[in-house]
Amino acid sequence: MNNPIDSNAGPRLYRIPDGDDRERLTCPDCGYVAYENPRIVVGVVARASDERILLCRRAIPPRIGYWTLPAGYMELNETAEHGAMREAWEEARAQLELTGLLAIYSLARIHQVQLIYRAILTQDEVSAGPESQEVKLFHYDELPWDELAFPTVDWALKHDHQAHLSGYTKAFSNPTEDEA
């Protein structure tokens, strides 16, 4: 993924544009102002017919070899729901039906908002896409807690478990304020 701040070209200096009230990333070469906004990650906690949960072992940095949920940056020209389904297909060749929004996680420090949906697999066959080394279905008590790629994977798995036990349908948010 692209990080303009590390770049030698394009927007890389902070200045306050005319008529604005805060510093924005601008390009000293051509004057372009890059209005930075949080990026949306869409992802899914998908369960098979026997309630096992789909995880993917990452084939790409960061956190190669660790387990994650199918998730990625939402593209233009798709809904959040379609983005979540697209990621599940790209990373795990999974076909699924979304059953509702599980959680919104705001990760202010890394400029992300994650929209995590719940889903059921419409067929239990899954296989690794190009960004996954392996995909696997886990019972909740067999999940690889010590080998999860990101804290939000841990949050989402626990929130999904709570939702699963309680029939709960309200969206969760960050477990604690200061983890934003």
Next chain:
Amino acid sequence: MNNPIDSNAGPRLYRIPDGDDRERLTCPDCGYVAYENPRIVVGVVARASDERILLCRRAIPPRIGYWTLPAGYMELNETAEHGAMREAWEEARAQLELTGLLAIYSLARIHQVQLIYRAILTQDEVSAGPESQEVKLFHYDELPWDELAFPTVDWALKHDHQAHLSGYTKAFSNPTEDEA
């Protein structure tokens, strides 16, 4: 708001970068690739103690003079919830407590995802901020339906009404798929 495609500087040509699978907006002057992602709008349907709903009459384009909910682009370094509260303060000097997520609207054509929260005003005094001509509290059956600024304001008011009547807490999404 900034629209790079209309600009004579910065990223303005579509090319497929090395290692990518689709066209991205690139700058022909310096080679910078602008990964475009949907932008997050955070907003709020806030009710006073007598259940009246807070609207703002827009003082800025687009749709000057029309009524809208307090809403705006989420900034970096804030959570979605804080963004919604910030917008309510900036546009209506409203102090409120969020009571849950009302809806996620994906507006693919305009590259927005709107996260709309429900709220109650913690004090009933509100007043116009710099982007509002006027702010006002409306009973549901007195809402200015013909003078709403955007379709999503209409959606959110109706979804909030449904939620209010039913005690419903599950997040809504676009009313129909093809309005994305």
